[in-house]
Amino acid sequence: MQTPDRSSLLRELKNQLLYLKDAGYSEIPCETELFSKAASFESPQPTPAKIMTKSKKANQLNQVREELGDCTRCKLAQGRKNIVFGSGNPQADLVFVGEGPGADEDEQGFPFVGRAGKKLTEIIEKGMNLDREKDTYICNIVKCRPPGNRDPEKEEIEACNPFLVQQLKAIQPKVVVALGKPAASTLLGRSVPITKERGTWHDYEGFKLMLTLHPAYLLRAYTIENRKAVHDDMKKVLKALGR
Ligand code: SF4
Numbered sequence: 001m002q003t004p005d006r007s008s009l010l011r012e013l014k015n016q017l018l019y020l021k022d023a024g025y026s027e028i029p030c031e032t033e034l035f036s037k038a039a040s041f042e043s044p045q046p047t048p049a050k051i052m053t054k055s056k057k058a059n060q061l062n063q064v065r066e067e068l069g070d071c072t073r074c075k076l077a078q079g080r081k082n083i084v085f086g087s088g089n090p091q092a093d094l095v096f097v098g099e100g101p102g103a104d105e106d107e108q109g110f111p112f113v114g115r116a117g118k119k120l121t122e123i124i125e126k127g128m129n130l131d132r133e134k135d136t137y138i139c140n141i142v143k144c145r146p147p148g149n150r151d152p153e154k155e156e157i158e159a160c161n162p163f164l165v166q167q168l169k170a171i172q173p174k175v176v177v178a179l180g181k182p183a184a185s186t187l188l189g190r191s192v193p194i195t196k197e198r199g200t201w202h203d204y205e206g207f208k209l210m211l212t213l214h215p216a217y218l219l220r221a222y223t224i225e226n227r228k229a230v231h232d233d234m235k236k237v238l239k240a241l242g243r
Helices: 006-022 032-039 056-068 103-108 115-127 154-171 181-188 215-220 224-240
Strands: 094-098 136-140 175-179 201-204 207-212
Touching: 056 154, 094 154, 094 181, 115 215, 115 224, 136 154, 175 181, 175 224, 181 201, 181 207, 207 224, 215 224
Parallel strands: 094 136, 094 175, 175 207
Antiparallel strands: 201 207
């Protein structure tokens, strides 16, 4: 088995801390056993790390996560390694919604952490000049990986979608962005020709909804035209956010 490198370990640690933050934790309890191990490296004894104070939205989001539990409401539960609930800031004005977790996300339990995730981070941080963790919340329509990355089926979407709605109601974002055709089609309840309808505004459960291309599609079809399309869509989003 390959030993994870330092940057992978740090990313995993960061993800775990973000998960705890999303769940409303304000500090990490320290265990004396860990201190004695740490002492062998002659490092100073750590103090409990303050992450954030519990926010109302974080608490509400945590309640949604608790209600979801170790979910078996649809057959996607059978093949998953982890439920991928979502990550980011529960107070964010901007929420990105994808279709469902892929292999990397299933492995790590966090959304958009593979190649498409890196592209999404690039869109957010380089293209929009926002901070992925501070300024956005990212989740999917289904929280468990569809086998072989197939599209989620109707009954799987129906079982999981109420939790997405509850997530959005907890966060109350100013803008929701649907990433790609399956997410856009699910949210709008019809088949959406994404290359035609991207860049247009819609309403989803009272939230302002923008449709754009999925970052995985962008990686597959990395043309100037597609990059410009996503750039234009995100400019509209920034304008709606007042940025
Ligand atoms: S996809 Fe959603 S409804 Fe289905 S098992 Fe996973 S969490 Fe439950």
